[in-house]
Amino acid sequence: MLYKEIHIGQFIKERVEEMGITIDRICNFFDKDPxxxxxxYNSKSIEVETLLRWSKLLEYDFFRIYSSHLILYSPPAAVHKNNNEKSQKIPFFRKNIYTQEIKDFIIKRILDQEMSVHDIVNEYSIPKSTIHRWLQKNQPINKNKK
Structure with a gap:
């Protein structure tokens, strides 16, 4: 899955087909026409309330696709010296929490030799030590070792 170019309608359509949900059920759920x-399905972007309803119907967090994009493609946040600058009115999320999907995506790109570790560090600003840790955990366990 490529997180750089997101066409959310395609992802929704694929999930509908995966789950085998009929158009009648979808129309009833949304109280809309076909x-x-x-x-x-043809929209590259969808209103948030509608996407939330799709997520509930299809039992899939479509917002995670956008979160993955932010993790991979947004610049690292500047470190605030004064913690009081953070807004207390909205939740604060750390950027450096990588989902399993992100880890799998990065590991696959390295193992398929699409990108080197150096390329990953430069493109996504993921620390080299983090990538190496993921690769170590991903290696198959050699059962012959004592």
Missing amino acids: QFIESN
Whole structure:
């Protein structure tokens, strides 16, 4: 899965096909006509409330796709010397928490020789030590070792 270019409608359509949900059920769930559903499939972006409803219907967190994009493609956050600058009105999320999907995506790119560790560090700003730790954990265990 490529997180750089997101066409959320395609992801939704694939999930609907995966789950085998009928168009009638989807139309009833949204209280909309089939043209609305088809326009969602063709949309590169979807209103947040609608995406939330799709996530509930399809039992899949479509927002995680966008979170993965932020983790991989947004610049590292500047370190605030004064913790009082953080907003107390909205939740604060650390950027350096990598999901298993992100780890798998990075490891696959390295193992398939699409990118080197150096390329990953430069492109996604993931520390080299973190990548090496993921690669070590991903290696198959040699059963012949004592």
